[in-house]
Amino acid sequence: MGRNVGRLGEAAIPALRRRVGVVFQDFKLLARRTVEENVRMSLDVLGTPGREARSRVFQVLKRLGLQHRRYHHPLSLSGGEQQRVAIARALVTDPPLLLADEPTGNLDPDLTLEIMALIASTADRGTTVIVATHDAGLVDRYARRAIRLESGRVVEDEEQGAP
């Protein structure tokens, strides 16, 4: 981003958030809205025209294997599918940075691998991805740069995952 975001004023925060995709542990999906409407929220905020928004939502859902679920409501989906919807919402605007905060914290081991594979493929497509997790084993599985924090301080910075 090239800026110290810690010094950003309150008014500048929305503009920063529009350039960062965020995935949460608890998905943060709206139960009353369909999958398509949930994903589209990020584009609505940007003022993306209706037809283009629908097309981009369809493309990202297709990429995540959810196109057949676009008119479903989140509560009718499995945990893994819900997290994929959250990832779709974060990626639909093509942000240069994706932040994933414990994205697999609420998922079983199989779904965890599925979601992490999706996140890894996003990184391979050129998006900078930062994943926060307590699962050291998960970090080791992907030989990527790993930074270990303790009480908010960096205690380790490895180029190829934790030893």
Place this chain on the structure above:
Amino acid sequence: MQLLGVLVRTALRGLQASPGTTAATVLTIGIALFVVGFFALLAVNMRGLLERVGEEIPVSAYFASAVDEESALGWVRQAESIEGVDAVVFVSSAAALERFRGSAAGEELLEGVEGNPLPASLEVSLGKEARDPGAVDRIARELEAFEAIDDVRYGGEWLEGYNRALQVVRAASWGLGTVLGLAALLIASNTIRLGIYAREDELEILALVGASRTFIRSPFLLEGLVQGMLGGVLALSLLGIGFLAFRVPLGGGFELLIGSAPPRFLGVGASMALLGGGAALGGIGAATALVGWRK
């Protein structure tokens, strides 16, 4: 334009999501505006009657003694020069007798009366600007000052009482309007605040994906404006239905009192003001609800 579409869609979705509270807000604003509109309608019609009074019941100035045509013409011209006087007609003693004979009980009352007991008079019609008790009083005093005039009649007490009633109606309209408007404002503000709490999860997510404060707040303001406008439409509709239902019996009553004066509905300006007032109530209610809310 696209953003506006999104905001309108979000506002409409909000209204649909809580039909009960939306209906309560619309109803409250509608009732408040109905009461204000009712008194405004009453005032408009009372004012209308006052104008008819000026047209149909002229001020009559009676001569002390018989006057010939030539000197009467001089008094007519002098009366016409008084500010606020629209027209002056000389009614000779003979013409007054003729007119009295033509009235319902005139012939019977004149039985046994010798000669012509009716004085000649000037019948003075007032201009629109002079149809209030103060102006009529002034014109009557100026006519009384004519040396040939003995007495001036114009129903001053009635006019003054009526004008006082009109002022009471106007004051009641403002007073009740203010009290009910504040109540409507409070209810609109609270129902919109309830809507905000009910949708906090949605607002939180919108903020997280980068929506600005304006983007998050605008739909609520729009909701308030729409609810207020609907309240205005409800009030106008109720007034219109009531007016149509009671026009005939009320019109008859007025006719008995002072002659023909067809009841009028609120003009375009007043109707627009009622709608605008509703929108303002809803909008201000929403803005107040958003004041204490930070996201």
